[in-house]
Amino acid sequence: MKGNEALAHAAIRYGADGYFGYPITPQSEVLEVLEEQRPWETTGMVVLQAESELAAINMVYGGAACGKVVFTSSSSPGISLMQEGISYIAASEVPALIVNVMRGGPGLGTIHPSQADYFQAVKGGGHGDYHLIVLAPSSVQEMCDFMWLGWDLAFKYRTPAMLLADGLVGQMMEKVVLPEPRPRRTEEQVREQCPWAINGRKGMRPRNVITSLELVDEIMEQNNLRFQRTYREIEKNEVRYETIDTEDCDYLFVAFGSMARICQKVMEIAREEGIKIGLLRPITLWPFPSQQIKEAAKNVKGIMVVELSAGQMIEDVKLAVECNVDVKHYGRFGGIVPTPEEVLDALKKQFAINK
Amino acid sequence: MKEEIVIAGFGGQGVLSMGKILAYSGLMEDKEVTWMPSYGPEQRGGTANVTVILSDSRISSPVLNTYDTAVVLNQQSLDKFESKVKPGGVLIYDSYGIHMPPARTDIRIYQIEAMEATFELKNAKAFNMIVLGALLKVKPMVSIESVIKALKKTLPERHHHLIPMNEEALKMGMSLIKE
Structure with a gap:
């Protein structure tokens, strides 16, 4: 489907x-x-x-x-x-x-x-x-x-x-294995799992208020500090990514979504030509796998960030490697999707690979 | 086994659904499949094309530059995809409305008369199944049984009585290929 x-x-x-x-x-x-x-x-x-x-x-x-x-x-x-x-x-x-x-x-x-x-x-x-x-x-x-x-x-x-x-x-249509269906949560389960939710207190608990408005600056700052603590927690626990052929690669692709799929085809073609490329695919774009990119980039000659944009994720990749690695970009935009050959040509040109 | 195919023609010729049936047939044989259409306004009356990949292993890019097999059903599609068949690959085209036939010598080229065959079957809607039959004769990447199974899966129940007609169209398509 x-x-x-x-x-x-x-x-x-x-x-x-x-x-x-x-x-x-x-x-x-x-x-x-x-x-x-x-x-x-x-x-x-x-x-x-x-x-x-x-x-x-x-x-x-x-x-x-x-x-x-x-x-x-x-x-x-x-x-x-x-x-x-x-x-x-x-x-x-x-x-x-x-x-x-x-x-x-x-x-x-x-x-x-x-x-x-x-x-x-x-x-x-x-x-x-x-x-x-x-x-x-x-x-x-x-x-x-x-x-x-x-x-x-x-x-x-x-x-x-x-x-x-x-x-x-x-x-795109592909094969997909759908998970077994689960029933919707009952009202009791919602009350148990979401004690903060506004679903009628029925005299059982204090009033829940859901709002984004807070006119007392001191409280709003406390709210912000709480949000930030949550974000740090997410950054610590929820980074997800996939690596392919990164152990011995000379060049590293960083790409997400459909571009990561196209990059894998580029890697297949390049391998036949003797160019070793690895791929790091961020699955969570936030939190961003900065540490993992830094790690994967340790021994590479260069990174190419491939995106269907004029260069957005590249900023986070540059920050991840603290500009210690040569980071280039290749992108097409406005609805155009590059072919694998086009991406490989761009890599060869940007890193002056003569193969 | 990996087969990278492009099917291209006018919108309304059944290009996308032919690709879909091919992809589902691959699924019936437990293959990995992708179906990637060119979608959007160009579907309405303009050209339409779809890339189908069948493989025994994980498929990387759904977007390709060159193909093992191209099935082209009008002149514009022929112009666009003839050069994109890999050397040694296959090009199948319907001769209806073609004024500039393909000229490459490093690929296998099959000219079929599927549009003519629809007149014989008195069923214009069978066109894409005739073409699919021809494709499967040249490249038996999936069995006819799998195609029938795929049709059963993709067609709503109320259209299941049309499956024998589709099978007939597939067989007619196969008979159009002469080595």
Whole structure:
């Protein structure tokens, strides 16, 4: 099935309580599959096409504040519209999952794959000092698996998580093993697992308040310090990445999502020509696998960061290696996806490899 | 085993669904598969193409520069993909509407008359299955049984009565290939 279809099936099987979205290419299949599956008749999950992205993200905020398992999906321009809500969700410390199937921008841009929302996803996007846990799937199987992981992490740390996919992974069809379906949590389970949720105190506990507003500066600073402690905890525990052929490579690719797949083909071709390239694929873009990149880059002649953007993740790679390694970039943008040969030519040219 | 295929033609010729059935057939044989369409506005009346990879091991890039096999169903697609077949690879094209036939000598080229065959079957919708039959005759990467299984899996139940017709189209496609 398609990556976008896998997302929808994964959500129903996780026992999600609600989806709120507004259609946009290249992720419209998410809403389409949910409507076709009619989970409201089986699990009781709500599927709602909102009147706009603003409405959708605020419905997610509302659901999350009640301790519900909720998500939205959109693509780049739609995600930009949601930024205010995402900042509010982060500040309110409620768990939610936001899926961005990126397309070429800026502006309305194109409908074809891009990775140019990296900065927006990992450096904030909305206002204020907050982070999203950002997961970057590179296969249809991961589109499914990371939905579950995203929610698990969001609930563990009471923070919004984002699946940062691109049009290529969304539209591509591959083999996928779907997890066994789980029932939605009962009202009692929600009360037990989310004692902070606003679901009626019934005279049993003090009032819960979910808000991002705090007019006493001293308290707001304390809130911020608490957010930062959570982020440090996430950085310590949740870095995820994959390495391929990094033990004895001369050059290192750092790429995520669909670009990491294309880089693997480049490595196959290069190996036949006698050029040894390894790949480090960040799976969590935040927290970023800085230490692991530094480690993998110890003995290489150079790093090439390959992105469907003009160069965004490269900044984090440079920081990771503290500029001790030569870091180059190759990217195509606006919806263009480079072929493996193109990437290999770029590597040869940038590092003056004559093979 | 690894087979990298591109199928290209006009939108509406069944290019994407042919690729999908091929991918599902690979799945029926426990192969790793990817199906990567060129999607978007160009599907509506313009050219459409899809890359299908079948492999016994993990598949890296779904995006390719060269292919083991190209199946092209109009002139624009022929112009675009003839040069992208690997040396020793296979190019299959439908002769309908082709005014500049392929000229390479380092690949195996098969001209089929699938569009003509649809007139004989009196079923224009069978076109892509005829082409798939021809492809599987040249490159038996999956069995006909697997294709039938894939059709059963992908078609909604109410269309299952059409499967014998599809099987007939596949066989007709196979008979179009003359060594």
